[in-house]
Amino acid sequence: MPVNSRRVPSGVIAKDLIVRVAESAKSPAERTATESMIRYPFTEQEVADGVWQLTGTHDWGSGVNAVALVSGKRAFVVDNLYQPRDARRMFRMLERRGLHPEVLVNTHWHTDHTVANCLYDCPIWAHVTGPKYLREYWPSWVGDRSDPRAGGLWLKEPDHLFHRKASLDFAGEEVQLIHLPGHTPDSIGVFLPDRRIFIAGDTVMDIPFIIFGDSLQEIRSLQRVQRLRPRMIVQGHGRPCNSARLDSDIQYLRRVRNEARKARRAGLSKEVFLETPLDRVLSLARCRTLPEGCINAHRGNLEKIWTEVSAPR
Numbered sequence: 193m194p195v196n197s198r199r200v201p202s203g204v205i206a207k208d209l210i211v212r213v214a215e216s217a218k219s220p221a222e223r224t225a226t227e228s229m230i231r232y233p234f235t236e237q238e239v240a241d242g243v244w245q246l247t248g249t250h251d252w253g254s255g256v257n258a259v260a261l262v263s264g265k266r267a268f269v270v271d272n273l274y275q276p277r278d279a280r281r282m283f284r285m286l287e288r289r290g291l292h293p294e295v296l297v298n299t300h301w302h303t304d305h306t307v308a309n310c311l312y313d314c315p316i317w318a319h320v321t322g323p324k325y326l327r328e329y330w331p332s333w334v335g336d337r338s339d340p341r342a343g344g345l346w347l348k349e350p351d352h353l354f355h356r357k358a359s360l361d362f363a364g365e366e367v368q369l370i371h372l373p374g375h376t377p378d379s380i381g382v383f384l385p386d387r388r389i390f391i392a393g394d395t396v397m398d399i400p401f402i403i404f405g406d407s408l409q410e411i412r413s414l415q416r417v418q419r420l421r422p423r424m425i426v427q428g429h430g431r432p433c434n435s436a437r438l439d440s441d442i443q444y445l446r447r448v449r450n451e452a453r454k455a456r457r458a459g460l461s462k463e464v465f466l467e468t469p470l471d472r473v474l475s476l477a478r479c480r481t482l483p484e485g486c487i488n489a490h491r492g493n494l495e496k497i498w499t500e501v502s503a504p505r
Contacts, residue, residue, distance in 0.1 A: 234278050236285065239432050240389055240424060246285070248278030252485030254398055254430045256304045258282060259382075259391050260291070263363035267291040270382050270391050271299055271428075272308040276343025279308030295360065297369065298350050299393025299428065300379040301325040302404075303333050309348035317358065318350035319371055319378035326350075372417065374402060374410025383420055390422035398430040398482055399474070400441050401489040403496045407445050414438050429485070440478060447473035448493055452501040466494050 235247045235255075242262045250256040261268035267286055273279045286293060298306050298318040306326060309316055330347045337346050358369040368383040375394040382391035394401065395413055402410050417425070418438050425433050451473060455465040470490045471479045 248273035254483045268362040270297045271305040274304035283311045300376045315352045316350040317352045320353040322378040323349040372413035374413040388423045394428035399486040403492040
């Protein structure tokens with residue numbers, strides 16, 4: 193998800209606040225994770241036969257990923273990066289290899305996954321709720337074509353929408369689109385059941401991030417991904433992982449929710465709860481592997497989950 197946004201839905205904190213609170217990280221795990229921040233250049237990696245992970249620059253520190261499924265001269269594209277220069281480079285790479293995108297999928301509306309929709313002359317698939325968010329936030333997150341953030345790109349909305357699940361065919365292989373709300377209400381995943389490869393968007397990333405969504409929905413969606421038993425998960429941010437990692441993500445969210453409830457029962461203030469260190473709810477070993485953006489995400493998750501557990505039932 194992008195970090196240069198200016199507006200968020202009511203009840204959800206702005207990302208510049210996440211960055212500010214991240215600067216106050218105090219625990220050893222957080223200091224270890226924030227020692228350096230790598231801004232990945234554009235890279236291409238074939239992570240499975242005909243499955244290309246394309247990684248572009250992102251302020252998270254672990255880049256942002258798009259995916260191209262390739263068969264002969266045909267391509268099935270999932271997301272299209274964040275920085276316009278990276279998105280154009282990705283598109284030129286497809287052209288240079290003589291690949292013809294037949295389908296583009298937006299895993300969710302955040303503009304670090306949708307900024308270059310306008311370059312693609314093919315059906316664009318998304319969840320039915322996605323376009324309304326894209327229309328609402330594009331002006332403040334990207335701007336018009338003359339805005340430096342847009343890099344000459346413009347808003348193009350998905351035109352093929354679904355509710356719970358859709359099944360497509362690509363080069364004789366079934367490709368399932370599955371609604372997985374949690375990171376955002378419209379988040380979806382792309383599953384290749386024959387090979388058990390799951391392209392997660394931001395449903396699975398270095399650390400769950402739910403300030404635009406809902407922690408309980410994210411837990412349920414991660415559990416649904418577990419039931420698919422994927423042997424490989426291509427994350428929205430970070431390196432590919434496998435389904436064993438999902439237990440850690442689920443436990444992290446459950447522990448944050450539990451800490452929030454305990455703080456409420458003890459009469460602690462929100463400000464005290466927001467100091468909950470990451471290594472209280474996530475193993476120190478995993479904390480040490482996380483880029484700086486994940487510290488920002490944790491602080492945002494604390495705020496969002498405090499709001500969730502404080503809401504009247």
